[in-house]
Amino acid sequence: MMSLMTQKTIPAKQPLSDWFRRNVAKLVVAPTFGLIIFFVYGFIAWTGYVSFTKSKMLPTYSFEGFYQYIRLWKMTPWNVAMENLLVFGSLFILIAIVLGCLLAIALDQKVRAEGVLRTVYLYPMAISFIITGTAWKWILNPGLGIQSLMQSWGWESFAFDWLINSEMAVYTLVIAAVWQSSGFVMALFLAALRGVDSEIIKAAYLDGASLSRIYLVIILPTLRPVFLSCFFILTHMAVKSFDLVVALTGGGPGYSTIMPANFMYEMTFRRNQIGLGAASAMMMLATVMAIVIPYLYSELREKKNG
Amino acid sequence: MASLSIQNVKKSYGAIEVLKGIDLDLEDGEFLVLLGPSGCGKSTLLNMIAGLDTITDGEILIDQNVVNDVHPKDRDIAMVFQSYALYPNMSVARNIGFGLEMRKVTKEDREKRVDEAARMLQIDHLSDRKPAQLSGGQRQRVAMGRALVRDPEIFLFDEPLSNLDAKLRVEMRTEIKKLHQRLGTTMVYVTHDQIEAMTLASRIAILREGEVQQFASPQEVYEKPANMYVAGFVGSPPMNFVPAAVVSEGGKLGVSIERTANGNRSSVFLALPNDRQDIGDWVGRNVILGIRPETLTHRSDAEISLNKGLQAFDCQVEVLEPTGADTLTYIELGGREVIARVNPYNTTEPGETMAFMVDMGKASLFDPKTELRI
Ligand SMILES: Nc1ncnc2c1ncn2[C@@H]1O[C@H](COP(=O)(O)OP(=O)(O)OP(=O)(O)O)[C@@H](O)[C@H]1O
Numbered sequence: 242m243m244s245l246m247t248q249k250t251i252p253a254k255q256p257l258s259d260w261f262r263r264n265v266a267k268l269v270v271a272p273t274f275g276l277i278i279f280f281v282y283g284f285i286a287w288t289g290y291v292s293f294t295k296s297k298m299l300p301t302y303s304f305e306g307f308y309q310y311i312r313l314w315k316m317t318p319w320n321v322a323m324e325n326l327l328v329f330g331s332l333f334i335l336i337a338i339v340l341g342c343l344l345a346i347a348l349d350q351k352v353r354a355e356g357v358l359r360t361v362y363l364y365p366m367a368i369s370f371i372i373t374g375t376a377w378k379w380i381l382n383p384g385l386g387i388q389s390l391m392q393s394w395g396w397e398s399f400a401f402d403w404l405i406n407s408e409m410a411v412y413t414l415v416i417a418a419v420w421q422s423s424g425f426v427m428a429l430f431l432a433a434l435r436g437v438d439s440e441i442i443k444a445a446y447l448d449g450a451s452l453s454r455i456y457l458v459i460i461l462p463t464l465r466p467v468f469l470s471c472f473f474i475l476t477h478m479a480v481k482s483f484d485l486v487v488a489l490t491g492g493g494p495g496y497s498t499i500m501p502a503n504f505m506y507e508m509t510f511r512r513n514q515i516g517l518g519a520a521s522a523m524m525m526l527a528t529v530m531a532i533v534i535p536y537l538y539s540e541l542r543e544k545k546n547g
Numbered sequence: 548m549a550s551l552s553i554q555n556v557k558k559s560y561g562a563i564e565v566l567k568g569i570d571l572d573l574e575d576g577e578f579l580v581l582l583g584p585s586g587c588g589k590s591t592l593l594n595m596i597a598g599l600d601t602i603t604d605g606e607i608l609i610d611q612n613v614v615n616d617v618h619p620k621d622r623d624i625a626m627v628f629q630s631y632a633l634y635p636n637m638s639v640a641r642n643i644g645f646g647l648e649m650r651k652v653t654k655e656d657r658e659k660r661v662d663e664a665a666r667m668l669q670i671d672h673l674s675d676r677k678p679a680q681l682s683g684g685q686r687q688r689v690a691m692g693r694a695l696v697r698d699p700e701i702f703l704f705d706e707p708l709s710n711l712d713a714k715l716r717v718e719m720r721t722e723i724k725k726l727h728q729r730l731g732t733t734m735v736y737v738t739h740d741q742i743e744a745m746t747l748a749s750r751i752a753i754l755r756e757g758e759v760q761q762f763a764s765p766q767e768v769y770e771k772p773a774n775m776y777v778a779g780f781v782g783s784p785p786m787n788f789v790p791a792a793v794v795s796e797g798g799k800l801g802v803s804i805e806r807t808a809n810g811n812r813s814s815v816f817l818a819l820p821n822d823r824q825d826i827g828d829w830v831g832r833n834v835i836l837g838i839r840p841e842t843l844t845h846r847s848d849a850e851i852s853l854n855k856g857l858q859a860f861d862c863q864v865e866v867l868e869p870t871g872a873d874t875l876t877y878i879e880l881g882g883r884e885v886i887a888r889v890n891p892y893n894t895t896e897p898g899e900t901m902a903f904m905v906d907m908g909k910a911s912l913f914d915p916k917t918e919l920r921i
C-alpha cells in the first residue's frame with residue numbers, strides 16, 4: 242500500500258534525475274570498466290596479434306603464423322628462462338608455504354612476544370623487491386657479505402659464492418624471494434589458525450592425538466583454501482618476477498638467472514624484437530592460465546554442487 | 548566407571564580468581580550436574596577435570612588417584628563439547644572412531660564399536676557424511692557417539708544441548724538420561740538450564756562466581772535450598788520471597804505477614820509446623836519467608852483437615868495469568884509480588900478477595916542479612 246502511494250506521488254516531470262538515480266552505480270563503475278577493457282584486455286589482444294607478426298623495432302601487422310613462437314623455443318636464453326622459472330617457482334612456492342605455515346603454527350602456540358614477532362616476519366612484505374634484491378646482493382656478495390664476514394672471523398675456508406656461480410645463482414633468487422614472502426604466508430595461515438575452534442583441539446587431545454598429529458590430521462586439512470590462496474598468490478609472483486632478478490643478479494652470471502619476464506623486457510625494449518617479446522609474453526600468459534583456469538573451474542564447480 | 552573427588556580446587560587467570568575452592572565428591576555411577584549462570588566457572592571446572600586446563604591449587608582425584616599431572620589422554624575421560632567440536636574434514640564414522648584410532652585399536656574392532664555406537668544413536672545411515680552436511684541434532688549425536696565409543700571411566704558434558712531447539716532438547720535430554728541408566732558411568736554435566744539439572748542429576752552442584760552454593764540431590768535443592776540465590780535459581784516460576792516477622796501467638800511459633808483483604812490492610816499469622824520450633828530465638832526479628840508457587844493455592848478445608856502444615860488466609864487478587872493446567876494468580880504479601888498456582892475453576896476476579904492456603908511445612912525461612920537458610 243505504502244509503496245503504491247509513493248510511486249504515484251513521484252512527479253513524472255523529472256525523467257533525467259530519475260534515470261540518473263537508477264543508473265548511478267553503473268555510471269560510477271563505467272570509467273574504470275572502460276579503462277580495464279582497453280588497457281588490459283585490449284593490450285593483451287594487441288600483444289597476441291603482434292606475436293604472430295615479424296615486428297622488429299616497430300610493430301607491423303602482416304600475419305606470419307607461428308614464426309616467432311618457433312624462433313622463441315629455439316633460443317637457449319628462453320629455454321634457460323623457462324627452466325629457471327620452473328626451478329625457482331617450485332622451490333620458492335614450496336619453501337615459502339612450508340616455512341610460512343611452520344612459523345604460523347609456532348606463533349599459534351601462544352608465544353609471549355607474538356605481536357612483535359608477527360610484525361618482524363611480516364615486515365619484508367612491505368619492502369619492494371628492488372630493495373630486497375639489493376640488500377641480498379650485498380649479503381650474498383662473496384667480497385662483502387656472509388663469506389667475507391665469516392672469513393674475517395677466522396673461518397678462512399668458508400665459501401658461499403652462489404651469487405657468482407652460474408649453477409647456483411638461481412637459488413639465491415629463491416632465498417631472497419622466500420625471505421620476502423614467507424611472512425605474508427605466515428600471516429594468512431595465522432589468521433586461519435586463529436579461526437579454528439579451540440574445542441576441536443581440546444577434543445583431539447582427549448582423543449589421544451599428539452600435537453603434531455592434531456595439526457597434520459585435523460587442522461591443516463581444514464586450511465585447504467588458505468593453501469590454495471597462497472599457492473596462487475605465490476605462483477603469480479613467481480611468473481611475474483622481474484625486479485628481483487634485475488636487482489639481485491641482473492640475470493647473470495651470463496644469462497643463467499634470467500626469468501621469462503626479463504627475457505621479454507630484453508627482447509621488446511632493448512633488442513628491437515617486438516614480435517619475439519610479444520610471443521614470450523603470450524607464453525607467460527599461457528603459463529598463468531594453465532594454472533589458474535583449472536583452479537577457477539574447480540572452485541566454480543564446487544560452488545554449484547555445494 | 549570411577550569415583551571423582553574434587554578437593555579445594557582453585558583456578559586463577561592472572562589476578563582474576565575464577566574458582567574459589569571447589570569441594571565435590573562423587574561416587575561411582577553418579578550423575579553430577581554443575582548448574583550456574585554464564586561465567587560462573589562451570590566450563591573451567593570441567594576443563595580441569597578433563598586435564599585441558601591447569602589447576603592453580605587443590606587436587607582432583609579419579610578413583611582415589613590424584614590426576615593433577617596426568618595427561619588428558621591418560622585420564623580415560625570423554626567429553627562432549629558445547630560446539631560439538633567435530634573434526635570438519637573427517638567423515639562421521641572416522642570422527643567417532645578417531646579416539647580408538649589414536650589408541651591403536653585394531654581396525655576390525657574399531658569398526659565394530661563405531662557401528663555399535665552409531666546404531667545406538669541412530670546415526671548409522673550418516674557414516675560417510677562430513678559434519679558440514681549434518682543438522683545440529685545429528686552433529687550432537689555424532690559428538691555423543693565419539694564419547695560413547697571410547698567407553699570411558701567418566702563422561703563430561705559441557706552444555707551439550709544448548710544449541711538445539713526446544714523440542715529436540717527435551718528428546719536428547721531423555722536420551723542422555725537413558726544412556727546413563729544403561730551404562731551406569733559417572734557423568735558430569737554442565738548446564739545453566741535448571742530443568743535439565745533437575746531431570747538429569749543424581750546430585751546438583753550450584754555454582755555462583757566460582758563458589759559452590761549447594762551440593763545436594765535435586766529434591767533437596769528444590770525443597771531445602773541452602774540460600775536465597777539457590778531458591779531463586781531453581782524452579783519456574785521461581786520461589787516467592789516474602790518479608791515477615793517471626794512471632795509467637797497462642798503458644799505457637801509462626802510468621803506475621805502484611806497483606807490486603809476486603810479493602811483492609813492487616814497482618815495475618817501463619818503458624819509454622821511443630822518441627823520448626825527451633826527458631827525460637829528469632830521471635831521478634833524479621834525473616835524472609837520462601838514459598839514455592841505450587842504450595843500456595845486456593846483454600847480447601849478438606850485438605851487443611853488432613854495436613855496440619857496448611858495455613859489459610861485471605862488476600863486480594865491482583866492479576867491472573869492462565870497457563871492451561873493452572874492459573875498463576877498474583878497477590879501482594881508483605882509488599883512483594885507473590886505468585887500462587889490456582890486451579891482454573893477456583894480463581895477469583897482481580898480486585899476481589901480470595902481464600903488461600905499455604906503449606907508452611909514446605910516453606911523456607913531465610914536470614915535477610917546473610918540470605919542463608921534458617
Ligand atoms: N583464558 C582465560 N583468561 C581469563 N579469564 C578467563 C579465561 N577463561 C575463562 N575466563 C573467565 O573465567 C570465568 C568462567 O568462565 P567459564 O568459561 O568457566 O564460564 P561458564 O560458567 O562455562 O560460562 P558459560 O555458561 O557462559 O559457558 C569467566 O568470567 C571468564 O571470563
Ligand SMILES: [Mg+2]
Pocket residue numbers: 589590591705
Ligand atoms: Mg561454558
